Amino acid sequence: MTSNVQAMPLRHYLQFTDLSADEYAHLFKRAAFIKAKFKAYEKYQPLADRTLAMIFEKASTRTRVSFEAGMYQLGGSVVHLTTGDSQLGRAEPIEDSARVISRMVDLVMIRTYGQDKIENFAAHSRVPVINGLTNEFHPCQILADIFTYIEHRGSIKGKTVAWVGDGNNMANTWLQAADLLGFKVHLSTPSGYEVDPAVVGVRSAASTQFFKDPMQACEGADLVTTDVWTSMGYEAENEARKKAFADWCVDEDMMKVAKPDALFMHCLPAHRGEEVSAEVIDGPQSVVWDEAENRMHAQKALMEFLLLGQV
Ligand code: CP
Ligand code: NVA
Numbered sequence: 001m002t003s004n005v006q007a008m009p010l011r012h013y014l015q016f017t018d019l020s021a022d023e024y025a026h027l028f029k030r031a032a033f034i035k036a037k038f039k040a041y042e043k044y045q046p047l048a049d050r051t052l053a054m055i056f057e058k059a060s061t062r063t064r065v066s067f068e069a070g071m072y073q074l075g076g077s078v079v080h081l082t083t084g085d086s087q088l089g090r091a092e093p094i095e096d097s098a099r100v101i102s103r104m105v106d107l108v109m110i111r112t113y114g115q116d117k118i119e120n121f122a123a124h125s126r127v128p129v130i131n132g133l134t135n136e137f138h139p140c141q142i143l144a145d146i147f148t149y150i151e152h153r154g155s156i157k158g159k160t161v162a163w164v165g166d167g168n169n170m171a172n173t174w175l176q177a178a179d180l181l182g183f184k185v186h187l188s189t190p191s192g193y194e195v196d197p198a199v200v201g202v203r204s205a206a207s208t209q210f211f212k213d214p215m216q217a218c219e220g221a222d223l224v225t226t227d228v229w230t231s232m233g234y235e236a237e238n239e240a241r242k243k244a245f246a247d248w249c250v251d252e253d254m255m256k257v258a259k260p261d262a263l264f265m266h267c268l269p270a271h272r273g274e275e276v277s278a279e280v281i282d283g284p285q286s287v288v289w290d291e292a293e294n295r296m297h298a299q300k301a302l303m304e305f306l307l308l309g310q311v
Pocket of ligand 1: 059060061062063064133141267268269
């Protein structure tokens with residue numbers, strides 16, 4: 001029966017650094033186990049009677065479907081809220097919303113604007129809070145991306161990821177992951193769109209190398225990845241960004257200078273002809289569909305961990 005009194009010490013997943021390297025190793029193993037059960041049509045319902053509240057202040061396809069389907073598959077249920085159809089859109093304080101919502105459910109997932117909002121919600125929540133994307137971070141996506149890398153190529157430790165594009169929530173999270181899990185990021189962003197080191201946090205410089213030329217960033221990479229030129233919330237900058245990012249399109253020439261067995265990833269949604277060419281995203285090195293599917297398997301492992309610990 002649901003009683004949202006935690007058997008587990010309260011843990012939130014607000015940025016990638018909220019878990020340790022050992023805990024990630026556990027999650028990647030659990031994600032593989034949970035995925036295998038799903039593929040074999042075997043029921044696995046450790047979260048029977050648990051409820052997940054999902055709060056969306058920005059649009060979503062993958063995050064909504066993966067959390068909602070994933071929670072039902074684990075035996076639980078889901079409540080879906082948006083700014084427009086709840087009191088959140090009528091300025092009820094975040095603190096009050098957190099106190100109320102977290103008395104009725106076992107887990108909360110939030111997609112919002114500033115990281116400060118989700119931090120504030122978590123500070124007043126009695127149940128675990130998961131970041132489903134903020135302006136600053138997208139940890140669930142990188143969790144799924146690294147799980148996808150491991151499935152295709154084995155451990156990511158010591159490997160090189162080339163980031164081509166905006167210094168955005170995805171870039172920040174890749175940098176946190178590299179520092180924690182021991183791989184390198186070659187980062188190439190247009191001038192004026194660099195990552196903010198203060199957002200990423202204090203890291204050893206060894207895991208990041210900056211490149212003016214995106215082609216150079218891709219040289220010898222094991223994985224090439226990019227994201228939209230204009231993230232949600234920055235739409236007013238769209239025209240200026242189209243000009244600034246024109247040379248930051250991952251095309252076949254960029255993929256050619258990466259390792260011959262390099263993978264291509266994109267969190268999606270993608271704009272063919274902008275940040276990536278159709279030949280690359282629809283080509284043989286692209287694993288974007290596995291990446292999208294793995295959101296669900298990886299997040300099922302995450303929800304199991306936050307509610308039940310290392311089972
Ligand atoms: N990649 C990702 O988070 O997709 P959605 O915006 O569709 O949730
Ligand atoms: N950087 C993008 C990711 C979308 C999943 C955004 O924030 O809009």
